[in-house]
Amino acid sequence: MxxxxxxxxxxxxxxxxxxxxxxxxxxFAQAPRHTVPESLLDEERERLRVAFQQARDELSGIRQRVPAELKDHALIIDSHLMIMSDPKLQGAAERHLTELRINAEWALEKAVADLEEAFNALDDPYFRERAQDVRVVCDRVRGQLMGRKVxxxxxxxxxxxxxxxxxxxxxxxxxxxxxxxxxxxxxxxxxxxxxxxxxxxxxxxxxxxxxxxxxxxxxxxxxxxxxxxxxxxxxxEELAAYGDLKYQFESYRGAIIKNCHLPGETLDGYRLKVKANIELYEEVAQVIDNGGDGIGLFRTEYTYLNRTELPTEEELFEHYRDLADILAPRRVILRTLDLGADKFMAHFGRLEEQNPAMGLRAVRFCLRNRELFRTQLRAIARASVVGNISIMFPMISGLKELRQSMNLLRQCQAELTAQGLPHNPGMPVGMMVELPSAVMTAEIMAREVDFFSIGTNDLIQYSLGIDRTNRHVSYLYQPLHPAVVRSIKHVTDSAHQAGIECNLCGEMASDPFCVPILMGMQIDAISLNPQNIPGIKHIIRQTTMDDCKKLLKQVLESPTVARTNQLVRETIFQQFPDQLTFFYSLLDSEEGPTQ
Known part of the structure; x- marks a missing residue:
């Protein structure tokens, strides 16, 4: 075979x-489909009602067993319980059963198909994901109908x-x-x-x-x-080859994990903080286990998704406080909401936008809906009493947006003081630099905040005018494009001239071909997926700042992406020890560094 x-x-x-x-x-096998005599319709309806109730009871029992470290999973289970308890889904299935005289399994399938069609017609990724939640609920109810339990x-x-x-x-x-x-x-x-x-x-x-x-x-x-x-x-032969690869990977992984809690410090003493990007509470253990120096980007959006009601100030406060407490004294940077209006249709109505990615989203959306924004700002400010929380605003395009956001935060802090609610008035405040307009005015912005965080994923897309998820133009997504490298250098220099930190998050932070160049710019911290932290720290400890600065100089003088990619690849393989070859081979491609 x-x-x-x-x-x-x-x-x-x-x-x-x-x-x-x-x-x-x-x-997930095909459910039976057949018509039902009118004399048996009541019995079939009862079967459907019992299946819904049993599925709810089963899921409620699981919900009660969710451990504290999986609290974000509990929110999703809650949303599935809400869908299961919504009379619309069960009612639609019962109508199909009665009107078409079909069995309960078939009626349920038709009801779910109708909902999926309605969601998919909205042509929005968020609602396509919600359609998947409806499908998950259907599968659980269908399992009860068919007597099939996992x-x-x-x-x-x-x-x-x-x-x-x-x-x-x-x-x-x-x-x-x-x-x-x-x-x-x-x-x-x-x-x-x-x-x-x-x-x-x-x-x-x-x-x-x-x-x-x-x-x-x-x-x-x-x-x-x-x-x-x-x-x-x-x-x-394939088993032998994969067995050998498995041994190599696990040996390499074991070696870098053993030293992952050492600082990311070069051979000549330059120290780079290596932090993590996460969005879930249960990812905190990965950050600690992989030697992360803190959280460079906590995506706060997840708490707002998969639910019918907006989170309360108290709920957000407890969530942020618990996160900061478990990571203390490591620093935690909370990014305020980076969602678009399309994700809040149930609360703010549908907004027609041809290009939501460049529309009413992130800080723009929050400033338009200030009560939503104030709830999150108050929660973050209250959680800052732990002492290691910083806040940053995403998608800042100019000074006006930044000052409006800062002023609203100060108002919230003043309210908390008046109410006698503890908070840290000196909480560091930063901004994401991910738009070309922010790059060009970086020296002005740097006088207003405590730190920058360069969001390379969006910066590259907006600077080069490409959508990296579009297969027709994804080849143009080049982190080492001269415009991108020069933009990052300008922002870093502007930050340091103003006496503030400059951090960087995005895929460049986990790319071994890019990190030495970023180090040459003297970036203060990078943040990446927790799993990639040990490998990147290992690379940092194998080089010198002198080598990184020499490489940066050559890259800045390179006129084309192709020349830069070739130069970086040759330099990396030539200067880094042989033991890193396996790591690089995993990221290798025929067209150069990160594509």
Whole structure:
């Protein structure tokens, strides 16, 4: 039998080799479809009502067992409970059952299909994700109707877990000590399955088409979390090759993890803070375990998603305070809401925008909806009493937006003082530099804030006028474009001349070809995915500031991207020790550094 090679999205690095265990294959099997005699319709309706109630009871029980460290998963389970309790979904299924005289499973499927069609017609990624939540709820109810429950205890020994999808409720029930790695049909880079894999530190690939048809329980599979591949029944040669790669990766990973708590300091004494970008409370453990020097970017948006009601000031305060408390004395930088108006339709109405990415979003949206903004600012200010919290505003395009945001924060702090609520009036305040207008006025902005944080992902897109998710122009996404390098250098110099810190977050911070150049600019801190911190720290400790400055000088003199990429690649491989070759090979591509 020939090896099946399935492609997906790599979510968590590493290689897993073992027997396959499909968690919920039968749970997603085709439900029966048939008509029902009128005399049995009442019985079928009762079956549907009982299934909804049993599904609610089951999910409520799981919700009560959610540990404190998975509190963000609990919010998603709450949203699924709300969907399940909404009479619209059950009512629509009952109407289909009565009017079409069809069985409960078929009626439920039609009701969900109607909702999915309505969501997808809005042509918005956020609502397509909400359609997926409705599908998750449907699957749980359908499992009750068909008498099929996911058996989390059926995995007798360690195995590679395969599944159609993994929901937050599933993660509470899993026997994680038996999972060598996993792959799912559904999911993306921010899916619940991906978050689970990163927190467990196990190889994972999601979005794998054909997984259910290609793999039988007990089959030997390889999950390649480096390249995003699942091999089914590999040959002896393939097994040997992957076994060798697994050994190399784990040896390399073990070596860098052992020293990850050492500072990111060059051989000649220059120290660069290496922090993490996270969005969930449960990711904090990864930051600490991987030697992170703090949180350079906490994305506060997640608390606002997957729910029908906006979070209260008290809820946000407790969330931010707990985060800061567990990381103390490490610094935590909270970025205020970076969502668009399209994510708040239920509360503020639908806004027609041809290009939401450049429309009413981030600080623009918050300044338009000040009560929403004030709630978050008050919560952050109150949490700052822990002492290690900083705040920064995203998508600042000019001085007016920055001053309006700062003034509103000061008003909130004055209110807290008047109310006798403790806070830190000296909480550091910064701004994201991610628009060309902010770059060009950086020396003016630097006089207004305590620190800059350069958001390279958006800065590159806005500077070069490309959408990196568009496959037709993604090749133009070049971090080492002369315009990008010069922009970062100008912002860094402007910050230092004003006596403030300049940090940088985005994919450039985890790219080994870019980090030495950033070090040459004397960036004060970088922040990246927690998993990448040990490797980047290892690189920092293998070089000197003198070498980084020489490389930066050559890059600034280079007129083209192609020449810069070639120069950087040759220099990196020539100057860095042989033991880093394996790390670089994982990031290698034919077209140069980060694409």
């Amino acid at each position: 020939a090896t099946a090679k399935l492609a997906g999205i790599p979510i968590s690095a590493g290689i897993a080799i073992g027997k396959a265990f499909f968690l919920n294959r039968s749970h 058996d989390f205890k059926a995995m007798g020994s360690r195995a590679v877990l395969l599944a159609h999808d993994l929901t937050p409720a599933d993660t509470v029930e899993l026997q994680v000590d038996k999972i060598m790695g996993f792959a799912t049909v559904q999911g993306g880079k921010t899916s619940h399955a991906g978050i689970l894999a990163k927190s467990l530190g196990i190889p994972a690939v999601v979005g794998v088409d054909g997984l259910e048809d290609a793999v039988q329980d007990g089959a030997i599979v390889v999950v390649d979390g480096l390249k995003g591949v699942v091999l089914v029944e590999p040959t002896e």
